[in-house]
Amino acid sequence: MNEKPSYYAIIPADVRYHEKLSDGAKLLYGEITALSNKNGYCWASNDYFSRLYSVSISTIKRRLQALEELGFIKRIVKYKEGTTEVEKRFISITPEVKNEPRWGQNCTGGGVKNEPDNNTSINNTTTTLGEPELINFWEKNGFGFISPKNREDLMYWVDDFKKIGSTDEQAVQVVKQAMSNAIDNNVRRYSYVNAILKNWESLRLTSLEAVTAYEAQRTQRQKSKSTSRQASTDVYHNQGDVQDEDLPW
DSSP: OOOOOOSOOOOOHHHHTOTTSOHHHHHHHHHHHHHOOTTSEEOOOHHHHHHHHTOOHHHHHHHHHHHHHTTSEEEEEEEOTTSSOEEEEEEEEOOOOTTSOSTTSOOTTTOOTTOOOOHHHHHTOOSSTTHHHHHHHHHHTTSOSOOHHHHHHHHHHHHHHHHTTOOHHHHHHHHHHHHHHHHHTTOOOHHHHHHHHHHHHHTTOOSHHHHHHHHHHHHHHHHHHHHHHHHHHHHHHHHHHHHHHHSOO
8 A cells, every 4th residue: 555644643622532432543533634635535444554553453443433433534435347346445534514513514535415413323332331330340450550452442342242232231241250250360461351252252142141151161161171080090090009019029
């Protein structure tokens, strides 16, 4: 990609102080402004942003989605003629219009005029859902001061569990339980919490009750395996004792 950013990035006040935007999303907005040409759009790929900020592509997608849902950017996809294959993706900055919301205004590069405000989508965004509770739990239980990236990732986990069927409260409690499990194992690192959540998500455990039942079964299986191994060891040693007694010396 030959696109090069300008020296300056612009992050207006309504983006900087928006309570539903993570710090990462705000920074990404600034990067988009730095990359935007005179027509007000850039064509940087998700992979480019992912490598630039050392985060996953899914994290970049979520940040872009948050910015788009709140009306700060528009994404326009150009397909190859006669196909559904994407040729290029443009990201345009929506202009700030005095006394009017950004969402639905004419956008440089092909926005839709007078598109209705998607209040449901905005009101249901989970970027900050449960954030005070989870951050308070994190910092009061020995994980240390939470970094902006870890804070953002925890909120994205809440969003992910909602997508597979959790309610708002269930999603928050599942993420909180993952931190509790990390504490029980004396491993207070985000990477450990992340691994737990990945496993639970793959198993589609959408509530604290489901998580508790699964963990109880897993613990029982581990105990059974341990007991079985110990029994095998005891049999081996007993056989050894008998053989030693039979030796002539």
